[in-house]
Amino acid sequence: xxxxxxxxxxxxxxxxxxxxxxxxxxxxxxxxxxxxxxxxxxxxxxxxxxxxxxxxxxxxxxxxxxxxxxxxxxxxxxxxxxxxxxxxxxxxxxxxxxxxxxxxxxxxxxxxxx
Amino acid sequence: xxxxxxxxxxxxxxxxxxxxxxxxxxxxxxxxxxxxxxxxxxxxxxxxxxxxxxxxxxxxxxxxxxxxxxxxxxxxxxxxxxxxxxxxxxxxxxxxxxxxxxxxxxxxxxxxxx
Numbered sequence: 001x002x003x004x005x006x007x008x009x010x011x012x013x014x015x016x017x018x019x020x021x022x023x024x025x026x027x028x029x030x031x032x033x034x035x036x037x038x039x040x041x042x043x044x045x046x047x048x049x050x051x052x053x054x055x056x057x058x059x060x061x062x063x064x065x066x067x068x069x070x071x072x073x074x075x076x077x078x079x080x081x082x083x084x085x086x087x088x089x090x091x092x093x094x095x096x097x098x099x100x101x102x103x104x105x106x107x108x109x110x111x112x113x114x
Numbered sequence: 115x116x117x118x119x120x121x122x123x124x125x126x127x128x129x130x131x132x133x134x135x136x137x138x139x140x141x142x143x144x145x146x147x148x149x150x151x152x153x154x155x156x157x158x159x160x161x162x163x164x165x166x167x168x169x170x171x172x173x174x175x176x177x178x179x180x181x182x183x184x185x186x187x188x189x190x191x192x193x194x195x196x197x198x199x200x201x202x203x204x205x206x207x208x209x210x211x212x213x214x215x216x217x218x219x220x221x222x223x224x225x226x227x228x
Contacts, residue, residue, distance in 0.1 A: 100170040104156030
């Protein structure tokens, strides 16, 4: 079955700490991978995406993610978080099988202490 | 420019009633998605439109749910005989062409079935 698993539901960090949010997926075929973010009171918005090519993808606000095909993973990283990174983060996958569904993980709530 | 808009922002209804939720996508976007998000979960795919046609409706939970997009722009999600379990935030997203493109999300409609 197609699925996305996010390992941590809640993460609390102090400012300047490094961040890594885990994401593993189960999906047959060629995949497109996404990280979306929802800041408090705002809409879901795209942080970064991977379609093909360089498995290390850089997104907005200093975030990056690495696609490791052998591990079915697409972990999100940021070297030094800021208070303004407090938000909920969703990993998602779609691709060339399974119709046109985009499958989202359950999300990780990040709280950054100032 | 204008983003995706959804109306109403909140809808409270009684069990057994019929509701319609509206989505106005970004102008020119041919792809439109509906998702349902329950508390503590990520968005759950419901249906995908490419133009006027539903290219994938495999996420609709049962035949009480129906969606239309008659002119390839505005879409309406219709729920008949609502049940308490239908309570959730219903999200709409649009993208320029299809699943490989960034999806732009609306603010959602919070549906509460009493």
